[in-house]
Amino acid sequence: MTSKLWPELPYEEWVDTRDTLHRWLQIIGKVLVTKSRWVNHSWHTALYVNATGLSTAVVHDSDKSFDLNLNFIEHFLNIRCSDGTGKQLHFKNESVASFYNRFIGALQELGIAAKIYEKPNELLDATPFPMDETHCSYDPFFANRYWQVL
Secondary structure, three states: OOOOEEEOOOHHHHHHHHHHHHHHHHHHHHHHHHHOOOOOOHHHOOOOOOOOOEEEOOOOOEEEEEEEEEEEOEEEEEEOOOOOOOOOOOOOOOHHHHHHHHHHHHHHHHHOOOOOOOOOOOOOOOOOHHHHOOOOOOOHHHHHHHHOOO
16 A cells, blocks of 8 residues: 655645745734744744644633644644633635735734734735735635645
8 A cells, every 4th residue: 555645736736825824924923923923043933733633722811821722634824812711713725805894803803913014025016915806715625735735
């Protein structure tokens, strides 16, 4: 019996989801930058592979803590707070601008102020997140496959 260690992830088929997801992940990472104390090599911004997707370490924010879990099996972002509150944002075909507004809005509803630098880093197209209507693809199959490859 042979086992396949790496699932196929054909570039041309998933590039639109990749480009959108990359920007969504930058938004999340930038929140971590603003909410966490600096740790060498930027470890405070790391996303960790877990059993259902990606997760952050605990983030401390004034009187409570929170973490973020991206589920690539059921396709949602779970925001959990130490005071028992939380929000779930389901992934769907939506623009970076829409995701940005939903995510920042959810944090604000939970009492987490998140002011970030609104441009993506190290991308040729550095359209500010709140204005990016171009990148708007989310294919659950390829998002799941990406997580499996990680």
